[in-house]
Each structure stands twice: as C-alpha cells, then as structure tokens.
Amino acid sequence: MKAVRVLKNEAERVRRLAEKLGVKDKRRRIIASGDYVEIPIVDDAEMFFEGYTIVEQKNPVFSRKKSLEEILKGRVPEEFIPTNYKVIGDIVVVKLDERAREYAKTIGEALMRIKNCKAVWCDFGRFGMKRKPKMELIAGEGSITEHRENGCRFRLDVTKVMFSLGNQAERMRVAKLVEDGEVVVDMFAGIGYFSIPIAVHSNAKRIYAVEINPDSYHFLLENMKLNEVNNITPILGDSQFVTPEGVADRVVMGHIYCHDYLYTAIKALSGSGVIHYHESTPEAVIDRPVRRVKKACGKMGKRCKILNFKKVKNYSPGVYHVVVDAKVY
Numbered sequence: 001m002k003a004v005r006v007l008k009n010e011a012e013r014v015r016r017l018a019e020k021l022g023v024k025d026k027r028r029r030i031i032a033s034g035d036y037v038e039i040p041i042v043d044d045a046e047m048f049f050e051g052y053t054i055v056e057q058k059n060p061v062f063s064r065k066k067s068l069e070e071i072l073k074g075r076v077p078e079e080f081i082p083t084n085y086k087v088i089g090d091i092v093v094v095k096l097d098e099r100a101r102e103y104a105k106t107i108g109e110a111l112m113r114i115k116n117c118k119a120v121w122c123d124f125g126r127f128g129m130k131r132k133p134k135m136e137l138i139a140g141e142g143s144i145t146e147h148r149e150n151g152c153r154f155r156l157d158v159t160k161v162m163f164s165l166g167n168q169a170e171r172m173r174v175a176k177l178v179e180d181g182e183v184v185v186d187m188f189a190g191i192g193y194f195s196i197p198i199a200v201h202s203n204a205k206r207i208y209a210v211e212i213n214p215d216s217y218h219f220l221l222e223n224m225k226l227n228e229v230n231n232i233t234p235i236l237g238d239s240q241f242v243t244p245e246g247v248a249d250r251v252v253m254g255h256i257y258c259h260d261y262l263y264t265a266i267k268a269l270s271g272s273g274v275i276h277y278h279e280s281t282p283e284a285v286i287d288r289p290v291r292r293v294k295k296a297c298g299k300m301g302k303r304c305k306i307l308n309f310k311k312v313k314n315y316s317p318g319v320y321h322v323v324v325d326a327k328v329y
Helices: 008-021 068-072 098-115 165-177 195-201 214-226 259-268 288-299
Strands: 002-007 031-033 036-040 053-056 085-088 091-094 119-127 132-140 144-149 152-157 183-186 206-211 232-236 248-253 269-282 304-316 319-328
Touching: 002 008, 008 036, 068 098, 085 165, 091 098, 098 119, 098 132, 152 195, 152 214, 165 195, 165 304, 165 319, 183 195, 195 206, 195 214, 195 232, 206 214, 214 232, 248 259, 259 269, 259 288, 269 288, 269 304, 288 304, 288 319
Parallel strands: 091 119, 183 206, 183 248, 206 232, 248 269
Antiparallel strands: 002 036, 002 053, 031 036, 085 091, 119 132, 144 152, 269 319, 304 319
C-alpha cells in the first residue's frame, strides 16, 4: 500500500491535492512520524506525485468507524445486512436481497450516517446494450453527482447511466498504454469511462467516442467540458453502424457483451493496431474471449498476436470480467 511521504509543512497541500484528484485512500489514516507525514494513496496514483517520496506502508493504520453491522444490529436480521456497497461521488449505491426490501429505509439511513452522503439508491441491475440501470431511492434525495478518480471528473445521474468502480485500474491501464499521436476509437464510450482518462493522461491525437444511450452521451459532453479536453470527437449512435472505419491505432471495446462487434472493431483499425476486447465469461470457458478474437481476425483476413489476457474483476460466482489485448495486423 503506497503513501506520499512529505514534510509536515507540506502535508495539507498534498492532502488537498490527493483529495482533489480522487486518489487519496480513504481506508487508511494519515500517519505522522517526526518531521514527516505519510498520506495514503490508491494504487497507480504515484504518477500524480512526481518529485515526492513514495513509500510502501508495511504497517498501515486503517480508519475505524462504526460498521454498518454494528449500527443495524438488532434492527435488521444479520443475513439481510449488505456487506458491499458503492460510493459514487456523494451517493451510495447498494444491492439488497429481495427479502430485505422491508428494511430498505433503515439500511439506507444507516448508510447515510456512515458515509455522510446525500442519497442512497438501491440497485436492481442494468439492462440492454444501453446498460440502463434500474434504481430505487431508499434514503436522502438527489441522483446527480460528480465522481473523481485518477485525476478525472465524471458527472452522472445514477438513475440513468452506470458507473463501475471496479474498472478504475483498467481505465488507467489503457490510458497509460496509449502512445503519443495515436488515434483511438472507444466503441462503447458511456459517459467517457475510457475516453476521458485517455484524453487527460495521454497525448492521443484524436479519440472517437461512440455511445448509443442519449443520457450517457449527454454526460459525455458534460465531462468533456468538466475535464477541459478538446481531442474527443463524440458520436451518438449504435457503434455497429456509426464507428469510423480505417482510422484507429487502438480500439477500446469496454462492453462485456460485444463479441458481435469485433468485426466492426477490426474495420476501425488503420491497417493494423491494438484492440482491447472485454467479455464476461464463465471460468469453464475462460479461453473463449481469446478464441473469439482470433476467429474474427481470421474471417477478416487478419492475423493477431495476443499481448495480454487478464481478469478485470469478478462478475458473479464462477464468472469473470476479462480483457484481451490483441495486436491485429
């Protein structure tokens, strides 16, 4: 676990910077030792603190707050108390067992107390290629928030568009891979999940951001302004029909159900280039994404080299969200 080690007279300025960038690790406490202070940061945030000393904390001190279980003990049956929830900006999103619905208000109010947020929404999942969420307000008010991560700002409405916190490291990984002067096509751009970090943290020449959901597209335009980027070309429509052809050095396919779009991705490449293909796949057929990429390349008269194959996160029991990096030529 990383931390920025600074002199005490610099600590407040660095703390404010880490919070502004959304990279301060809120799970850990700031530690003072002698003339120095260690400010905890999230993984892969070292790049924001060039010139400062980055240390590996062997004995981090974690913040101790009253847990949700402690607050709800005796008020909600133990098996209905959620163990996981997401904090997006100043909004908490939680999934509840159907049997726990009668306790939703009590759980929501407890979460507001713990996280000091403005609203708690119950998440019933996302539907269709537009990834539209189904949500219900269980405490507080308001659905629009601004979330910060990796030095980027994302404005969104949690009732209209999705935001996956589990993809944070992957979004930054891809941004770091983009080389100077590259043209990137982001086929499922959403509110700018990949396009914004690429624009902020690379020297890409042009990023074509394609999005089918009008609500997501609206926030994509807002986030371009928020982050003051001018090298993104937004395109509203189904990427199967509106993706530019023959322009890209790199194509991002950030939707986990997009194997039917592989041919479109290959057509988007300028002769050759890299495709980042995402898929949700059961462990029993874990090699399926690689096979699909190779098959699509073969049908298009192309060859490919698998550069990387990794798990992004657990999607559900026995099912993984994975990504394939393939060089197509």
